[in-house]
């Protein structure tokens with residue numbers, strides 16, 4: 001055997017050993033370790049883990065119609081539902097060769113998200129989701145990078161800055177309601193309507209651009225979202241895409257480039273404006289884009305952010321700012337269309353506080369019934385159905401020892417529907433369960449309600465969403481009552497966020513004397 005042949009032989013054997021180590025030995029060891037602590041789960045299948053079973057369970061439930069009930073866990077996440085019934089509160093499932101510990105225990109979930117030793121960071125984002133939102137404040141596991149970016153987001157979306165965004169929110173809701181005049185007495189599909197409105201709001205408030213400028217960005221993000229969803233349960237050998245790309249990978253690379261260019265255009269426009277305002281304190285502007293650009297041009301390299309960070313932040317906020325709020329509004333309108341008594345209570349409160357006037361900051365803080373309705377909507381239909389963390393050092397989590405690289409899955413939707421914490425009426429729409437706050441509603445299991453996450457990485461847009469949703473709903477309730485259209489088909493499904501698969505159709509009834 002020549003030395004080249006010997007080397008090749010050695011190389012092939014090493015590759016084979018490392019593949020077997022990753023795909024067979026490590027999963028077998030992990031299963032044994034977890035089983036020794038009483039944690040079981042569906043058995044690991046070579047290469048695919050449980051992805052094929054999960055996909056087929058999801059396909060099956062999607063193809064069968066769903067009755068108009070809020071008991072949606074078995075429809076949206078059938079595998080969580082089924083495996084909890086079989087294995088209990090904690091079970092081990094496999095995404096390819098990646099072990100995932102699913103935890104339906106609010107105390108442990110809280111411990112993971114609030115951990116002070118930083119033992120459970122976010123997972124390093126890769127593949128399709130990376131193309132969508134990049135390594136940004138939303139996703140980055142790096143603590144130093146996150147603190148820098150989170151400071152900027154907090155500054156842009158809090159206090160006076162947030163108040164200053166109200167007129168833009170009102171104006172976008174007004175232009176949506178102008179369109180609604182064409183649907184009076186008729187059916188309207190509100191999911192698409194809210195998509196337009198929330199896109200306009202985030203474009204204007206965070207990036208100072210019009211909806212039209214942001215339109216292409218949203219379209220490209222939605223395409224990436226579709227591919228991310230389509231390939232979520234696809235398993236590929238690590239590094240394979242360096243040698244062979246699937247048609248989806250080629251297509252998404254093109255979309256990612258187009259997205260990069262569109263975001264760059266908005267950034268360049270703002271930089272050109274800043275050149276004309278050279279010398280002024282606020283030359284980049286005071287919105288989120290302005291703060292990002294200021295950080296990008298910061299003389300202090302510790303504070304400075306790279307162009308790539310700048311672009312990723314823009315992508316992440318266009319995505320986070322629009323998609324989640326759209327689904328929250330759509331589900332809330334559905335719930336109010338079904339529960340006319342709560343729609344009436346909400347309208348009464350809005351008319352008492354604002355009369356026919358446009359919503360303002362002071363009044364928004366007094367909308368108690370509406371806050372209860374939004375909480376109940378977020379409980380039954382949380383836009384983000386689950387979140388994950390990874391273990392970066394072996395740690396004690398409750399009674400378990402969790403090893404490095406184990407993924408921890410927090411199933412928000414399951415926690416929100418658990419009768420153990422919410423009572424036997426957990427599947428019913430009852431906003432008054434929140435009348436004395438979240439602690440009372442959850443029977444002091446605060447971890448049982450986390451539509452925005454918990455701990456340091458709680459949603460940075462929480463107050464922004466509350467304002468936007470309250471402005472839009474108040475202005476709708478001031479003008480219209482609405483009932484569910486017979487055309488509506490109940491089919492909640494997860495396409496990154498929890499969406500109404502066929503939209504939400506309601507019939508609009510104009511109120512007499514509306515503004």
Ligand code: HEM
Nearest residue numbers: 138320321324325328383384387451452453457459460461
């Ligand atoms: C109903 C609407 C929304 C829901 C339900 C929601 C939900 C969430 C959740 C569950 C997380 C935590 C993820 C985790 O811990 O892994 C999160 C994080 C985040 N959200 Fe939201 N979100 C909403 C709207 C928004 C909006 C409108 C914005 C921006 C304007 C936004 C920006 C962010 C950011 C930047 C983070 C990352 C925070 C960090 O890691 O420090 N979100 N959101």
